[in-house]
Amino acid sequence: MRGNFSKLCHTMKFQRSVAKAHDVESISKARHDNNGADPSNHCGHSNNEPNDTYISYNSWLNEHPSALRSFEGMMNTAKGKRIVVFLDYDGTLSPIVDDPDHAFMSEPMRSAVREIARQFPTAIISGRSRDKVYDFVKLDEVFYAGSHGMDIRGPPRQLKSYDDKYQTRALDEKGNEFIIFQPAQEFFPAIKEMLTELEKKTNKIQGVLVEDNRFCISVHYRHVQAEDYGVLLERVQSVLAKYPQFHLTRGKKVMEIRPSIKWNKGHALEYLLDTLGFASSSNILPIYIGDDRTDEDAFKALQSRGLGYPIIVSSIPRDTMASYSLRDPSEVLSFLIRLARWGESSS
Numbered sequence: 364m365r366g367n368f369s370k371l372c373h374t375m376k377f378q379r380s381v382a383k384a385h386d387v388e389s390i391s392k393a394r395h396d397n398n399g400a401d402p403s404n405h406c407g408h409s410n411n412e413p414n415d416t417y418i419s420y421n422s423w424l425n426e427h428p429s430a431l432r433s434f435e436g437m438m439n440t441a442k443g444k445r446i447v448v449f450l451d452y453d454g455t456l457s458p459i460v461d462d463p464d465h466a467f468m469s470e471p472m473r474s475a476v477r478e479i480a481r482q483f484p485t486a487i488i489s490g491r492s493r494d495k496v497y498d499f500v501k502l503d504e505v506f507y508a509g510s511h512g513m514d515i516r517g518p519p520r521q522l523k524s525y526d527d528k529y530q531t532r533a534l535d536e537k538g539n540e541f542i543i544f545q546p547a548q549e550f551f552p553a554i555k556e557m558l559t560e561l562e563k564k565t566n567k568i569q570g571v572l573v574e575d576n577r578f579c580i581s582v583h584y585r586h587v588q589a590e591d592y593g594v595l596l597e598r599v600q601s602v603l604a605k606y607p608q609f610h611l612t613r614g615k616k617v618m619e620i621r622p623s624i625k626w627n628k629g630h631a632l633e634y635l636l637d638t639l640g641f642a643s644s645s646n647i648l649p650i651y652i653g654d655d656r657t658d659e660d661a662f663k664a665l666q667s668r669g670l671g672y673p674i675i676v677s678s679i680p681r682d683t684m685a686s687y688s689l690r691d692p693s694e695v696l697s698f699l700i701r702l703a704r705w706g707e708s709s710s
């Protein structure tokens with residue numbers, strides 16, 4: 364394993380030099396490719412000139428410094444604290460790709476996350492279904508929260524502050540206990556109905572993909588012609604109108620249908636901290652890395668506790684509650700490798 368880890372560190376040195384060479388390229392590339400960060404701009408184009416983009420990205424970086432460049436300072440504050448790592452999946456551990464079923468995680472990323480999970484409690488919190496994220500990540504060392512945190516497989520601690528009906532104790536194949544926490548359980552039959560209706564209502568629109576995320580539904584429009592977008596939105600809204608207990612949120616070229624309960628990635632983060640036994644500890648340092656709007660709920664949770672490091676993954680200036688930034692998943696990889704190495708040397 365140590366051999367793998369030094370291979371990773373080597374990869375990281377390589378990436379650092381590549382990242383320098385790409386600095387200018389990534390900034391101008393950002394002008395053309397925001398991966399759908401702005402849903403009102405269906406085609407994802409911006410009118411800014413490259414120079415404007417360069418200036419605005421750099422001034423944004425002053426507000427949200429690079430977590431790679433700030434690494435030493437960040438870790439000075441971390442000394443003596445218990446680090447807990449939270450990671451989003453799409454756009455963070457895997458790059459945004461055209462086909463959601465092909466958002467694979469690279470082997471170096473898998474090794475880095477495995478190393479991180481050996482050093483620190485680690486959870487992946489995703490909008491995907493929990494099973495799908497596990498299929499991509501395939502690591503048993505990690506806790507998983509799917510459906511934007513509404514389906515958690517966490518540590519074996521049943522919490523009194525949550526209704527027992529949402530917490531199920533279970534055993535894995537090796538006899539280890541864990542808890543499944545599903546606060547949106549009662550919405551499941553309605554979600555199944557909506558899924559069928561959405562598929563029926565949208566299957567004539569070319570390029571639409573309806574994804575079953577167990578307690579949420581994603582309607583992808585990355586491959587929908589701009590002129591068909593209005594019809595798609597109308598059809599999604601017409602289905603939604605029959606289910607007032609659900610609402611629509613937006614991600615990268617995706618509409619996400621979610622139960623209207625007071626539960627999001629921020630609550631999932633709090634729940635996992637509680638089950639890890641860190642409910643009232645001031646000696647912890649949670650790190651959350653994510654790229655999407657729904658990750659803002661987790662950034663907000665950290666900011667309101669005045670705790671830890673919320674880190675946004677973005678190659679364009681974005682309105683965010685994160686304190687630090689990383690440009691893309693390759694910088695996330697570099698950060699995780701450095702963090703794992705830091706953890707190893709300080710343990």
Ligand SMILES: O=P(O)(O)OC[C@H]1O[C@H](O[C@H]2O[C@H](CO)[C@@H](O)[C@H](O)[C@H]2O)[C@H](O)[C@@H](O)[C@@H]1O
Pocket residue numbers: 451452453454458459460461462463464466488489490491574576581583585614615616617619655657
């Ligand atoms: O919380 P996350 O793990 O970031 O999940 C958010 C959504 O991610 C996926 O969609 C996004 O990534 C796809 C693959 O790169 C891309 O094709 C799509 O356009 C993006 O929106 C996932 O498929 C969705 O279900 C999640 O809600």
